[in-house]
Amino acid sequence: MKFSIREANIEDWEGLSKFFSTIYRKGHPLQNRQFWKWQFGDEKYGRSFICVNEKGEIVGHVGANFGGGVAWIINVYLFKDYRGKGILRELYALARKYYPLAATAANDAGLGLYRNMRWIRYYDLIRLVKINPEKVNLGTIDLCASIDVNLDKLECQDTHYFRQPFLKGICLGDGSRAVSQNAVGGLRLVDVNDVRLVEEQAWELGYNWIDYISSWNDITLVEMEKEGWVLDKESKIPWRLNPVQVNYFSDITFLSEGPLDKDFIVHRSYSDHGRIGSID
CATH class of the missing domain: 3.40.630.30 (Gcn5-related N-acetyltransferase (GNAT))
Structure with missing residues (x-):
């Protein structure tokens, strides 16, 4: 052969x-x-x-x-x-x-491969979610329904991640960055400066929910938890949204071939867990 x-x-x-x-x-x-x-x-x-x-x-x-x-x-x-x-x-x-090599894996086959290769496994990535306070009584299907959002002057494509085909990136007033998925009612945060200001603008724009995914050592997650954000498994917003699969959540494991610095944070643009619009 x-x-x-x-x-x-x-x-x-x-x-x-x-x-x-x-x-x-x-x-x-x-x-x-x-x-x-x-x-x-x-x-x-x-x-x-x-x-x-x-x-x-x-x-x-x-x-x-x-x-x-x-x-x-x-x-x-x-x-x-x-x-x-x-x-x-x-x-x-x-x-x-x-x-140097690293990966995120969401299935047993991937984990088995990296275990056999003797890679280092870290704490799973964490996805936090917050639902618009005015929409908390809605069910999953209604929360993930299409909405109209005015994004005039907010859209941006100034990074490679935001030039991803079919992705609608926006820059918020506090300098935070996000991806608009108004087709499923949500705003996916990529970079966060001020958690409270992000929430305020998201609700003003009319989003039903917002989410953020990062590694366990990201202090932004701590700030979000203080503001009432919850783990996705405790929310109504599933991982898979195209189509919406109610109660579907996924554990995303972070691994590397060699040790990484303890302050290394897994950004949403790394690997394919952040391929918004395709694996969601």
Whole structure:
């Protein structure tokens, strides 16, 4: 069995499109050429590594999202016939040439892979939620219904994360940043300066709920808890919103190949847990 391992580029799109259409559900963002270019087309922000068989078919893929001086491993898949041949190890090695490796994982298969690789597992990421005080008596479906929000002069695309295709990023009055998901009634916070001011503006704009996800050592979470934010599992706002799946929540584990500084905080733009609009 012959195969080659290399870095992918946009010239591989036809093969990549076929590969992603085979392994992912219909509508997955990586089936979109524009999204792939955003995710992996600029080496400052990410790279895509592939295994190609002797027929020229892509049979394995490892993606890396660069953030915080780390290569976040995402979109890992290898066809069954090619497993057990050290291919993933070689693909990971290509990513490691850029930065030390880390990942977030939400399923047993991912955790099993990293356990076997002897990675370090940290405290799960924490997602806090707050519901508009005037809407607390509504049920999940009503809270996650589409709303009209006037975002004039608030939209921004001044970072790579906010240039993600189909994502609507906004800059709030206190300097905080967020992603508007008015199609499901919510505002997803990315950077937070003043928790109280963020809440006030979110409710003034008409959002039903707001959320924020980060690592356990992020002090912003402490401030939010003081203001009445709760763990998502204690709220009515599920993890999956497209379509809305009532009571669906997910534990997102944070891991790294080597030790990271104790003050390292996992930003929403790292890895793919923050791929708002696609995995939500």
